[in-house]
Amino acid sequence: MAENKRRNPKQGRARATVDAILEASLQILETEGEARLTTNHIAEKAGVSIGTLYQYFSDRNDILAELGQRQAETMRNEIAGIVAAAPE
Numbered sequence: 668m669a670e671n672k673r674r675n676p677k678q679g680r681a682r683a684t685v686d687a688i689l690e691a692s693l694q695i696l697e698t699e700g701e702a703r704l705t706t707n708h709i710a711e712k713a714g715v716s717i718g719t720l721y722q723y724f725s726d727r728n729d730i731l732a733e734l735g736q737r738q739a740e741t742m743r744n745e746i747a748g749i750v751a752a753a754p755e
Contacts, residue, residue, distance in 0.1 A: 674722050685723050687713040689737070692730050706730075 676682045691713035695704050706727055710720040724730045 673725060676723065681723075684713075684715060684719060688715065688720055688723065688730065689734055692727075692734060704731075 674681070676685045688709060691709050692704060695708060695712060704727055706720055706724075707717055709727070709730065710717045713720070724733070
């Protein structure tokens with residue numbers, strides 16, 4: 668997780684909130700571009716208050732860092748699966 672993250676989501680509901688924030692961020696990036704990626708817009712699209720967003724992330728750069736870390740983890744897992752499945 669990102670170093671600047673304020674709270675670490677431990678319960679399922681909190682993890683779902685963080686996932687909603689990250690998913691909303693991806694949707695905004697894909698459909699509206701980086702210029703529209705503001706914390707207020709992210710919170711609105713995720714269906715959370717801005718205060719809730721700031722409980723988990725310091726700013727939009729913190730959100731982008733978490734998205735990057737999750738993408739890197741996904742790629743590492745895919746590569747590990749490929750290597751593990753290789754016959755040699």
